[in-house]
Amino acid sequence: MNKSFSIHLILFFSCIFVAGLSAQEDPSVDTIFRSVVLIRSEGFATENKIQPWMKKNLSTGLGSGLVISKNTILTNAHVVMDAKRITVRTGASKKEYSANVKFIGYDCDLALLEVTEQGFAENTGSLSFAEAYPALGSDLLVLGFPNGQENLTVEKGSVLRLEKNRYSFSGLDFRNVIKINSNILPGNSGGPAVQDGKVVGLVFQISKVGRDVAYLIPNDIIQHFLTDVIDGKYDGFPSLGFTFQSGSPVSLKQVLKIPVEESGIFLNRVYPNSTFSNTLKEKDFLVSLDGLSVTADGELKQQGVMVSLVDYIESKQLGNKISFELYRSGKKYQAEATLQKNFSLDLYREVTDNYLQEAGLVFQPVSRSFFNSEDGDLDSSLKYHYSYFIQDILYRYTNRDIVLSFIFEDSETAKYKKYKFKVLESLNGIVPKDLNDLKKIWKDNAKTFIVLRFRGMDLPIILNPESVNGINVRVKKRYGAGYEE
8 A cells, every 4th residue: 555545545544433433632643554564474274174184285375464463463363373374564555564373362362473674663653552441332443454464454334232142262261242333354453443542342243144234352351461461471261160050949958957047059060170170069058259258159259249259260370260159968168279271161262183094993081183184974962962961971982082082994994984973982991081092092902902992882993013014005195194103
C-alpha cells in the first residue's frame, strides 16, 4: 500500500470511528490501524492424522494479529499451530517480517509471536486493554484481514451476550466469551475488537448457526495468558478436578453427620493427578475455598458477585495455593492444595502422530485424531473408551488406551479386518501402560509368538516371528511404511 493510499484509508475510516474514538486524542486512528497485522503461516500436515506415515503436504494459513509491544504480537493458537515459517506485515506496508511462536496456549486458543527482524516496530502501534467487559448492546469495531486480503478491513459490530462457551479449537475447554453481531470471516481470527480506543477482545471463532455472529476471547482470558508467560513458559489454566452434587439434601447430611445448617457441596468423584487428588475424597462435604463460603449450588460470593467454583479456580494461576474447609465422617478439617491441571483433560486434548507399526498392524493411543478424521466406521466401544476413560475410571487398567488403528493390505493380515478400531487389551498377557510401553513389550517378545488380545473379541491375533518379519518387509516395499527395528 503506497503512502498516499494509506492516508486516504485513514481519512475514510475516521468516519466510522467518530462515535467511539473522536473524543479521545490517544490512541489515534492511525495507531489503531497500525496495531493490526496480517499473519501468514506455513507448515506441514499429514493428510490423515490416523495414518501419520503418509507423506506430508505444505499448507498455508492466514490470520490477523494484534501488536501489544514493539516486537510482540498476540494472535490465536489455531492461526500459527504447527507453523514452520511465519511472516507478518501491517496493512500500510508490503514488507513482510519473519516471526516465531514464543508461547502458545492450546487451552485458550492464544499465542504470542516475536518478530525477529529489525524495523518492524517503526511501522506499528499498540493498544491498551479495557479493564471491564463491554456493555450489552454497545457498539464496537472489529479489525483484521478477512480471507487474507491485502488491505486492513474494519467491521462494525455490537455486543450480543457475555457467556461461557466451548472453545472450538480445543473442543474441550469452556471459557468466557463475548458473543457479537458482526460480519466476521476466516482470516479475521486473531484480530482485535476495539471500543473507545481500547481492546475488548480478540476474534477467535465464527458461529456455524447464526448469521453474522462471532465470538471474542475476552480480556480476562487474555490477561491470564499474558500473566502466565511472564516466567518464560506457558503452564495453562488450573482445573477443578472433581465433580459434585448440588443441593446438599438434609437427609444426606444427617447420615454423614454434617451439621444441617452448613452450606456446601458433596463431592461425587475426585480425579487422579488433579489439584485435590491428595486431599479430597468422594463424599467429602466442601464448605469453603480461601475463606469464601461455598453455596449449595457450587458458587462463591466474591466481592459481592456470585462466582462458580470453576470460574474461581480457573481465574488463578497454576502453582497458586488454595485453602479450603471440609467435613469428612462428621469431623471438620482444614487443608491446602496447590493448583494444577487435570491430567484427564490433557489426555482428551492430545492429537498425536506417534504410532507402532508391526506385521502390517498399526497401533496408536486413542485420541481426538480418530474423531476428527473422515473415517466414519469407528467402533462404538472405541468412542466409549475415549469419552469415559476418566469418568468410568478406566485408567485403573492402563494410562492410555491403545487401538489397532490401521491394517495394511496383505494376504496374512486380511483375516484381521474385524479387529480394526478395537482397543488392545494385552500383548502376551501384559497390559501396556501406553504406546512406549507397548513398543518395549513388543521388542522384548520379538523372538517369540506375539499374542494380541482385544476388548470385545474372543479370539486373539497370534503371530509367529517369521510371519512378522515377512509382513514387515512386504509393507515396507509396497507402502513405504517403516517398522520398529
